[in-house]
Amino acid sequence: MRLTRRAALAGLGAVAATGPALAAPPDTGRIPVAISARPIAAFEPRSPEETRFGQLIFRSGLVLTGSHARFGGLSGLWRSANGRDLVAVTDNGFWLTGTLASRNGRLAGLEDAELAPILGSSGRPLHRSRYYDTESLCIADGVAYMGVERTHDVLRFDWAGEGVMARARIVLVPREVKRLPDNRGLEAIGVVPPGQPLAGAIVAIAERSGSEDEPTLGVILGRQPGLFRVIRHGGFDITDLAFLPDGDILLLERWYRTLRGVGMRIRRIPGASLKPGALLDGPVLIEADLGQEIDNMEGLAVHQEAGRTVLTLISDDNFSFLQRTVLLEFVLA
Template identity: 35%
Template structure:
């Protein structure tokens, strides 16, 4: 997450958060009981069902019987909408079954498990500088590519419980701010990987993006592009939509206005080496709408062929924030 976001939050809520430091890593993969409380789209208008081009399909606040539950930084949903996978900025991973109500709206999670990612030496990642996983993507062979910040790097996991292998990233990956690295990553149908930095900028009014094309014999050939942004908002999540276009979550925060998020979309044709991507706004989430520190995004097709967008939040292990999971349908 952004350093500014963290420092402002801590400064304004220091007394309340004195006991909210994240828990240490625990070695074993464990079952998890997740409690879910239903959220309205809009607090002061419970009947509201739409914001911008997004139609409400349910939301929940999540709690669990584990001190490691929280900090969720990215999200993957299986194509059938049945299983969820997430990673945290403390190096944890989460899997769960998604529950729906009678109208096929989000109701909660069950059959959950939580564990800790491994380092290159096969031991569990235990320190924050090494464990800060901020983005992940499911590769065509079923493995996971995970992007870490602070110590900026890419690791590929055959499974979430496997020992990873390092992946050579773009040449300028190390130029990113310590706490403003790769937050958004996805894989296209042709196997190319697309990534966005949260804070690293080559040109005013933009942040850096990269495209990785699979190379013969393994590895990737990297090219770069820029992603246009507006003041205060920076990308925190990226996913490919079923129609081949891409969606982005951008986040802003200050103590006066709290968290605000923009849900964006752009065509894959804009992904040109040396080019600048300019996304369109689908919706803006800010109080009194359901919102928190949204850092994970996934997309699936619903039973009627509709495009569904899933968003998950990072609570920073702060008792005044929430772990929320939101589901929207993208209106035509």
């Protein structure tokens, strides 16, 4: 979800109207983007020697700036098993792909980056349709799954076969999902890993489905389908999820207050508790605010590296010069 200027960006026409630099890109095809990357030396600038924050160890980070006006608004994230390939989605209907470069064990840049319009079932770009508000992403077994806000849909794409040229296919969701608040949709999506009772099932969670203190709605699609809820604490909203190999769920959460700024938190939800009708909760792994190097953190990916679990987070800058695209890398302690 955009924290600022959401109403002004409610459709493609509004995006195009923000200035001549935002001329509409081709309906299909890849758009090369030059990415400049400024390293983040310390997660907490006031204490640069600190590397451990809660249950996570900060490894590296970048502030990314793209050469194309469509770069930004990154709300969903995937990183390949070898850690090199990155795929993200913007919240106005574009793919971002690229190769992560590292130096001395730290992120150094995003190379060979390209934007491409996400295509609907007819081949028409989603940014020219009612499915433009793409908010969450996961890729599993060669299939990309995406959560769409406002229409409250789940889309699937043949990623292994067609990559960014794949066309969307609708995944049916229960009527309760379609009744979510307009701008509080499926911000988090993942696929249960192998070896778990619900292996292969799609799991999606709404940002916030009720009032400030109410649990939010989640849905299991596929194996043992059904609804569940996630307890919310302290005004945090759900912005993404990622599964650990043991089946536990990492929930990325965010709060925003006009006069206070923005905060971030990650909780760990026991995978064994995921089932239809469940009420999920779990311990906090990390909590941060503007005293640390965060922004509007909306994307979370997990991969394994030399026996360690690496978490990668990305922020949605809302296409605003007041915000940043921040890419962070942590290791689970």
